Amino acid sequence: MQVPLIRLQCGVNSYEWGKKGSESAAARFAAATPSDNLSIQADKPYAELWMGTHPSNPSKDLTTGRTLLDLCAENQLLLSESVASKYGSKLPFLFKVLSIHKALSIQAHPNKKLAEQLHARDSKNYPDDNHKPEMAIAITPFEGLCGFRPLGEIAHFLETVKPLRTLVGESEASQFVQAANQEGGDEAAKKKALQTAFGGLMSSSPEDVDRETASLVKLAESEGADFAAGGVSSTKGAVLAELVTRLNGQFGSDIGIFVLFFLNFVTLQPGEALFLVADDIHAYVSGDIVECMAASDNVVRAGLTPKFKDVSTLVDMLTYNYAPIDEQKMTPTEYPYATLNRNAYSSGSSVMLYDPPIEEFSVVRTLLRGEGAKATFDPLEGPSIVICTGGKGTIAVGPTKQEIQEGYVFFVGSTAELVLESAVGQDEEFTTFKAFCEI
Numbered sequence: 001m002q003v004p005l006i007r008l009q010c011g012v013n014s015y016e017w018g019k020k021g022s023e024s025a026a027a028r029f030a031a032a033t034p035s036d037n038l039s040i041q042a043d044k045p046y047a048e049l050w051m052g053t054h055p056s057n058p059s060k061d062l063t064t065g066r067t068l069l070d071l072c073a074e075n076q077l078l079l080s081e082s083v084a085s086k087y088g089s090k091l092p093f094l095f096k097v098l099s100i101h102k103a104l105s106i107q108a109h110p111n112k113k114l115a116e117q118l119h120a121r122d123s124k125n126y127p128d129d130n131h132k133p134e135m136a137i138a139i140t141p142f143e144g145l146c147g148f149r150p151l152g153e154i155a156h157f158l159e160t161v162k163p164l165r166t167l168v169g170e171s172e173a174s175q176f177v178q179a180a181n182q183e184g185g186d187e188a189a190k191k192k193a194l195q196t197a198f199g200g201l202m203s204s205s206p207e208d209v210d211r212e213t214a215s216l217v218k219l220a221e222s223e224g225a226d227f228a229a230g231g232v233s234s235t236k237g238a239v240l241a242e243l244v245t246r247l248n249g250q251f252g253s254d255i256g257i258f259v260l261f262f263l264n265f266v267t268l269q270p271g272e273a274l275f276l277v278a279d280d281i282h283a284y285v286s287g288d289i290v291e292c293m294a295a296s297d298n299v300v301r302a303g304l305t306p307k308f309k310d311v312s313t314l315v316d317m318l319t320y321n322y323a324p325i326d327e328q329k330m331t332p333t334e335y336p337y338a339t340l341n342r343n344a345y346s347s348g349s350s351v352m353l354y355d356p357p358i359e360e361f362s363v364v365r366t367l368l369r370g371e372g373a374k375a376t377f378d379p380l381e382g383p384s385i386v387i388c389t390g391g392k393g394t395i396a397v398g399p400t401k402q403e404i405q406e407g408y409v410f411f412v413g414s415t416a417e418l419v420l421e422s423a424v425g426q427d428e429e430f431t432t433f434k435a436f437c438e439i
């Protein structure tokens, strides 16, 4: 039976934080595929390209116009028996390209149990009953807020940033600092102190937030590198001062600006990645990324957004794990199930695997340099989606071979032997990302 290679037409979501017009990679990639309902408008934000079977924006077979969701429902072998029997006749993952101009919301994604409860209670704001662990891989330099800082860093800010301490509350702040500075000590008590301090911040009145935001911005503008007593080793004062003024410029007075002092500020270079488990707090700030997640669109938000906020749910649901950001970054490894040809080896091509500790997805980034560099992938017992984010070449499954270039997206059915070959010049790169599930 011929395994299909299906060119997809994918939808793009215009959230307010997206980059505008053709500055948005999500828009450029969507526009690379013919579509009668997409014309890129220069002043419109294009935030997310969705690739997959999620019913909110299902990808379509470019040739027939049928949704991938329907095709998988009709022929579960596209997914493989094992994947279909566990996850039903849809992809277990949702694959995206995000193009971020303004900060995303301060958010977390509920675990499976909480997702079922939220979906049952409020299916409009929580459209899925599924968890949403997610991985981000930088296409361009990326900035994000991810996970709580080491407690000593938060204590430093509570002692040096008066507007922050005022909003948290004097007793909550001093209890927190005492718990944070305790050598060793009870982990549960530290997490409780963190939750109390964070909850104190998040329960601030709009009037207090307005007043303290104005004071915070004034301090950031006047103190520069000395802001927050020069900051901490992971985030210097000048960086914090710039972020405070940038976020204030984007959102005006907003409690989310103060969350900056509680969360790790991380920068990723192209190819670097981070993984967020369910209930991990985060907010992406800038850059273009490939993102892969379990099939869900559940977001609990608490700041930096015009969308529906559910602050009490967010404060209650968080893990209150805290750690230096390097523990949240993911280190890719060489993918062992692909063979490079001589051209690819000699030009320094690479096939790297990003393999988070969950079953629903992994991602492989293939970077083929120069003319005729080729990667041949062992057949997978599961479905894949491939997107080209740079350069051009060909993609083949068995006897079927098609052109592929920046923005093109393909579905590759189960048990296909996939071959990618570059058609770029000597010093150029042909880059693809492949999300897949194999259980």
Ligand SMILES: NNC(=O)[C@@H](O)[C@H](O)[C@H](O)COP(=O)(O)O
Pocket: 015, 048, 096, 104, 105, 107, 134, 282, 284, 291, 293, 299, 301, 305, 307
């Ligand atoms: N961390 N990234 C994600 O979770 C994306 O997949 C979500 O779709 C975005 O967070 C949605 O952000 P807003 O709700 O518009 O602020």
Ligand SMILES: [Zn+2]
Pocket: 107, 109, 134, 282
């Ligand atoms: Zn998220």
